[in-house]
Amino acid sequence: MxxxxxxxxxxxxxxxxxxxxxxxxxxxxxxxxxxxxxxxxxxxxxGGVLQGSRSCINYSALGYKTLTYVGIVLERGSLYNTVVKQVEQISEVVEIHYTTGPYTMLIKLYARDNDHLMHILNDQLQQIEGVVSTETLISLKQSLQRPFVVKEIQDDNE
Structure with a gap:
């Protein structure tokens, strides 16, 4: 490019x-x-710099009041690609990340309420083969969401 x-x-x-x-x-x-x-x-x-376009959705206005981050520990990191395919099938999941640190994966999801969240955790995520444990962090308030403002481009050849 x-x-x-x-x-x-x-x-x-x-x-x-x-x-x-x-x-x-x-x-x-x-x-x-x-x-x-x-x-x-x-x-x-x-060149892969721009990838589609998105609308910013207020999920709370649609009844999805609980924004949650879930750290997932897998039995082995090599199971990541297999587990991702199954997590992608859960419609409430909007982001999936392969991470370093205490979790193998970090996902972001929206739930209607705590009962709905418990269903997603217990009946869907924790039932996936290879998932050893999950840790749930509920967002009480989002204070900032903004696009990253690009100031300069890092040349890969430098």
């Missing part, structure tokens, strides 16, 4: 704030044509 420049960084940051921002608005902010912005965005997508 062609080296990312300051205009690309500006485009990335604008899209991270609002993925639905019209190309015309981005073009005006970057002092380029809409066609040039379209080409740059397509290059960023093709």
């Amino acid at each position: 062609k080296k990312i420049d300051e205009v690309d960084i500006k485009i990335i940051n604008m899209l991270s704030e609002d993925a639905r921002r019209p190309y015309m608005d981005i073009a005006e902010a970057c002092d380029l044509s809409r066609a040039a912005i379209h080409q740059r965005i397509q290059r960023l997508i093709g």
Whole structure:
């Protein structure tokens, strides 16, 4: 992929704030044509820098009041890929991470309430072969959620 420049960084940051921002608005902010912005965005997508677009959902407004992080210890780290496939089947799980430290995996999920959370933990997660233990952390309040503002690109060749 062609080296990312300051205009690309500006485009990335604008899209991270609002993925639905019209190309015309981005073009005006970057002092380029809409066609040039379209080409740059397509290059960023093709290079794997931009991956889809997302809407920010307020799950609490939909009845999912409990935001939970669950640390999972696996019998062996080599089971990760097998376990991930099963955890992906739990629709309430929105993130899965392979981690260092006390857990093999860290997941983020939304539940309607504590009873629903207990069902997910006891009847789904803890039933997966290879899961040794789980530790549940319930978020009482989210104080910050923001996109990461890119200031510079680290060249892999440096």
